[in-house]
Amino acid sequence: MADIIFIGLSLSSILLLIALGLSITYGAMGVINMAHGELVMIGAYTAVLAGIYLNMNLLLALPLAFATSAAVGLLIERVVIRRLYGRIIDTLLATWGVAILLQQAIRLEFGLTFFDIRIDGLGTGLQNVSVPGYLTQPFDLAGITIQPYRTFIIGVTVLLTLLTWVLFYRTRIGMQVRAIMRNPQMAAACGIDVRRVSALTFAYGSGLAGVAGVLLAGFKSVQPDMGASVVVDGFLVVVVGGVGSLLGTVFAAVLLGQVNGVFAVLMNDIVARAVVFGVVIALIMWRPQGLFSFKGR
Amino acid sequence: MSTSRRKFLKQSTAYGAAAALAPSLYANSTRAADDIQVGVLFSLTGGLSIVEQSLADATLMAIEEINASGGVMGKMIAPIVEDGASDPKTFNEKASKLVLRDRVPSVFGCYTSASRKAVLPVFERRNNLLFYPTYYEGFECSKNVVYTGAVPNQQLSNFIPWIMNTLGKKKFFIVGSNYIYPREMAKVSKILIEQGGGEWVADEYLELGHSEWGAMVNRIKESGCDVVLSNVVGDSVIAFYREFQNQGLTHDVLPICATVTSEIEIAAMGPEAAVGSYTSFPYFQAVDSDANRAFIERYRAFVGNPNAVTQHAMECSYFQVYLWKQAVEAAGGELTTEAIREGVKGQVFDAPNGKVTVDAQNLHTYLTPRIAQWGADGQGTIIEAYPEPLQPLPYVAYGETPENLFCTSAGLDTSKL
Numbered sequence: 001m002a003d004i005i006f007i008g009l010s011l012s013s014i015l016l017l018i019a020l021g022l023s024i025t026y027g028a029m030g031v032i033n034m035a036h037g038e039l040v041m042i043g044a045y046t047a048v049l050a051g052i053y054l055n056m057n058l059l060l061a062l063p064l065a066f067a068t069s070a071a072v073g074l075l076i077e078r079v080v081i082r083r084l085y086g087r088i089i090d091t092l093l094a095t096w097g098v099a100i101l102l103q104q105a106i107r108l109e110f111g112l113t114f115f116d117i118r119i120d121g122l123g124t125g126l127q128n129v130s131v132p133g134y135l136t137q138p139f140d141l142a143g144i145t146i147q148p149y150r151t152f153i154i155g156v157t158v159l160l161t162l163l164t165w166v167l168f169y170r171t172r173i174g175m176q177v178r179a180i181m182r183n184p185q186m187a188a189a190c191g192i193d194v195r196r197v198s199a200l201t202f203a204y205g206s207g208l209a210g211v212a213g214v215l216l217a218g219f220k221s222v223q224p225d226m227g228a229s230v231v232v233d234g235f236l237v238v239v240v241g242g243v244g245s246l247l248g249t250v251f252a253a254v255l256l257g258q259v260n261g262v263f264a265v266l267m268n269d270i271v272a273r274a275v276v277f278g279v280v281i282a283l284i285m286w287r288p289q290g291l292f293s294f295k296g297r
Numbered sequence: 298m299s300t301s302r303r304k305f306l307k308q309s310t311a312y313g314a315a316a317a318l319a320p321s322l323y324a325n326s327t328r329a330a331d332d333i334q335v336g337v338l339f340s341l342t343g344g345l346s347i348v349e350q351s352l353a354d355a356t357l358m359a360i361e362e363i364n365a366s367g368g369v370m371g372k373m374i375a376p377i378v379e380d381g382a383s384d385p386k387t388f389n390e391k392a393s394k395l396v397l398r399d400r401v402p403s404v405f406g407c408y409t410s411a412s413r414k415a416v417l418p419v420f421e422r423r424n425n426l427l428f429y430p431t432y433y434e435g436f437e438c439s440k441n442v443v444y445t446g447a448v449p450n451q452q453l454s455n456f457i458p459w460i461m462n463t464l465g466k467k468k469f470f471i472v473g474s475n476y477i478y479p480r481e482m483a484k485v486s487k488i489l490i491e492q493g494g495g496e497w498v499a500d501e502y503l504e505l506g507h508s509e510w511g512a513m514v515n516r517i518k519e520s521g522c523d524v525v526l527s528n529v530v531g532d533s534v535i536a537f538y539r540e541f542q543n544q545g546l547t548h549d550v551l552p553i554c555a556t557v558t559s560e561i562e563i564a565a566m567g568p569e570a571a572v573g574s575y576t577s578f579p580y581f582q583a584v585d586s587d588a589n590r591a592f593i594e595r596y597r598a599f600v601g602n603p604n605a606v607t608q609h610a611m612e613c614s615y616f617q618v619y620l621w622k623q624a625v626e627a628a629g630g631e632l633t634t635e636a637i638r639e640g641v642k643g644q645v646f647d648a649p650n651g652k653v654t655v656d657a658q659n660l661h662t663y664l665t666p667r668i669a670q671w672g673a674d675g676q677g678t679i680i681e682a683y684p685e686p687l688q689p690l691p692y693v694a695y696g697e698t699p700e701n702l703f704c705t706s707a708g709l710d711t712s713k714l
Contacts, residue, residue, distance in 0.1 A: 007512055147544060219510075220539075221566065
């Protein structure tokens with residue numbers, strides 16, 4: 001039983017990790033960021049490249065990936081999204097285009113393949129990141145086998161969730177973000193620099209995606225289109241949890257992860273996937289606004 | 298890889314220009330009179346391009362070598378490269394284009410069973426010839442396909458008895474990706490396991506591309522099996538081996554014995570996750586022969602990557618061009634499907650993996666089954682090999698034996714199924 005809960009918890013933490021950034025960009029800013037998966041991918045590639053060129057292990061790559069993805073996110077916000085606030089369908093199309101651009105940039109090694117220059121770690125092939133040895137050796141604790149790498153992911157997720165909560169509910173800038181979520185015009189009238197705060201929020205959400213990418217790279221292969229499958233799961237969690245609600249996102253991630261885990265162990269993964277989608281459909285029919293929601297703009 | 302992509306771009310632009318200049322119906326007349334055009338059809342874009350690009354490279358390398366040594370009866374081979382884009386429907390369209398518009402006598406191509414099934418009607422209806430280089434599930438008997446990869450009996454009939462007798466493992470957990478190849482492989486495995494007095498405790502499938510293996514590996518752990526037979530395909534392989542390692546399972550106690558895990562997947566997962574596990578293929582990069590070492594060297598020079606790995610389907614892509622050349626020569630240079638088909642029957646070639654022979658009855662290829670154990674350097678050590686090539690039996694799962702062939706030159710005897 002403890003095994004099943006642990007698998008579910010581990011699935012939940014991965015879902016939450018992806019959804020956390022998305023719940024900020026989508027929930028707080030009303031941007032359907034289709035490039036979120038690609039920001040995850042960029043985080044993973046940062047870990048690959050840091051491993052090859054800087055000899056950094058996975059732990060050291062975490063802050064680096066946060067910074068890289070946040071910088072790319074900031075750039076996307078400045079160049080594309082800034083012009084599209086309030087036009088939710090347009091953000092979907094524009095960021096989808098950005099996603100394709102980012103994928104191709106990695107695949108074509110920033111266009112250098114046309115000049116016969118190769119960069120190790122980029123290109124169409126599969127890449128991998130090695131997990132430090134002390135994170136792969138499972139140990140027994142009170143009769144339960146603990147897998148250190150998955151436990152580590154759960155730990156990082158809890159930490160980032162707490163950090164995000166503190167940032168949003170206990171700091172000045174967090175209050176400004178929440179004010180913008182409710183009513184951007186009113187917030188601007190009160191003297192909040194909406195553009196600057198929005199840009200920083202988007203960069204923070206993107207940085208979280210980068211961290212998710214590094215942790216995913218520990219047990220998945222890294223490839224240019226790895227983001228596409230990830231982003232669907234992220235949106236599922238955010239929509240079920242309720243747009244703009246941090247608590248809802250956490251709750252939805254735990255719920256869907258556990259449902260997936262229990263059915264995967266008791267039946268199989270294919271059935272589990274179907275059950276998860278069934279639960280999502282039922283929840284959305286029952287509460288179209290998501291589990292936790294408030295009246296926003 | 299990058300050089301060949303550039304070559305491909307140049308070639309396709311050249312043909313594109315040729316096709317644009319001439320009205321498409323007369324595209325044929327633009328070719329030089331002393332060239333033989335052939336089709337090369339693999340995915341150069343999309344998810345499968347990771348593997349299929351290397352198959353296209355190996356094919357083009359063989360063509361270049363043949364041309365450099367004087368061509369086929371004095372004629373140069375001119376490849377027309379088409380991109381299947383990892384999509385069966387595109388494969389079908391491109392195959393039609395090669396067969397109908399370019400009127401090539403033969404096509405080298407396809408990797409997945411899905412793409413082969415998609416192009417099969419084109420080759421059968423238009424009576425053309427496909428050279429197919431991949432190990433596949435068998436259960437096919439087309440007179441318009443020459444199959445140069447392994448069929449289940451060439452991967453499993455040595456592997457399963459070896460696991461039971463040499464490793465002493467009798468309780469199998471069979472796991473695979475959810476489509477026809479792993480399911481047919483499982484079917485053959487079960488027959489062999491039961492023949493050898495072993496048992497299988499589970500037969501489980503995950504969808505193609507699935508990368509969350511926590512629950513499945515947990516189930517493997519709880520099942521009480523002592524060996525895992527993996528028919529997992531694609532990048533799921535990587536997630537599977539890594540999760541196996543992360544849950545503390547080791548290959549010396551509970552080995553993964555795989556039918557699809559090749560040098561490419563090992564390189565992609567990081568070799569440490571696979572150290573000690575086994576794979577059965579007729580060809581490994583580690584095959585210890587001068588012919589193979591020279592082949593690896595030429596391939597690396599051809600693609601411009603000193604670390605490029607070679608694997609089974611790639612080697613078949615290479616030697617099948619030579620088989621085709623010999624078939625055309627045996628046919629006296631006549632480029633009809635009938636003549637090439639008759640010519641290819643019984644052709645023998647010294648491939649990097651050893652001697653290969655095309656079976657005159659079912660157009661499949663005699664190959665030498667081998668088993669390798671993976672090491673920390675990402676290379677296999679060949680620990681078991683057949684003394685000679687083994688007859689291909691595409692219907693072995695349905696009771697086909699060398700004495701009782703289902704698929705002969707007369708076609709498939711459906712009464713035996």
